Amino acid sequence: MPGRVLSPMFWRGLFRRFRSTVLRSEVRIVGRCRCCGNCCREIMIRCDGRWISSRRRFTRLCRDEPDYERFEITGRDEENRLMFSCTFLGRDNFCKDYDFRLPMCRAYPSKILYYQGGDLGADCGFSYKAKRFRDAWKRRKQGTLPFSQTLEQARRTQDRKDS
Structure with a gap:
């Protein structure tokens, strides 16, 4: 990775994986959904093990996996990764395509997000509990x-x- 700056999110994820290994204790997900809809707004999407940071990469993902066309680009985060919102989120904060939602939506919140250095929103009813x-x-x-x-x-x- 010469010339590439590793993000704070990368280091946070690396530390979390290290700590989990040393303490032999996996993170737990506790709480329950508050139906706030924030998990569908201002989110990042991974493709081939990396966060999407270019429109071209997102277009390629949508070409290969058309279900991802439900997301629209809403901006960029502080580390220049693309942020997305789901167009299937209703005004009532419920998914309009709940029975056919994507695996990433079904698995939310995921331990993978934690070990990649991500966090849940402050208003989310779920939280990560790690030793x-x-x-x-x-x-x-x-x-x-x-x-x-x-x-x-x-x-x-x-x-x-x-x-």
């Missing part, structure tokens, strides 16, 4: 006993089993 290094460290410190106490607990446990 943090700080939490793991606190639990470890709280659970650590001096060796003499650990030995005594083991003796008591063994005595109970023997009796």
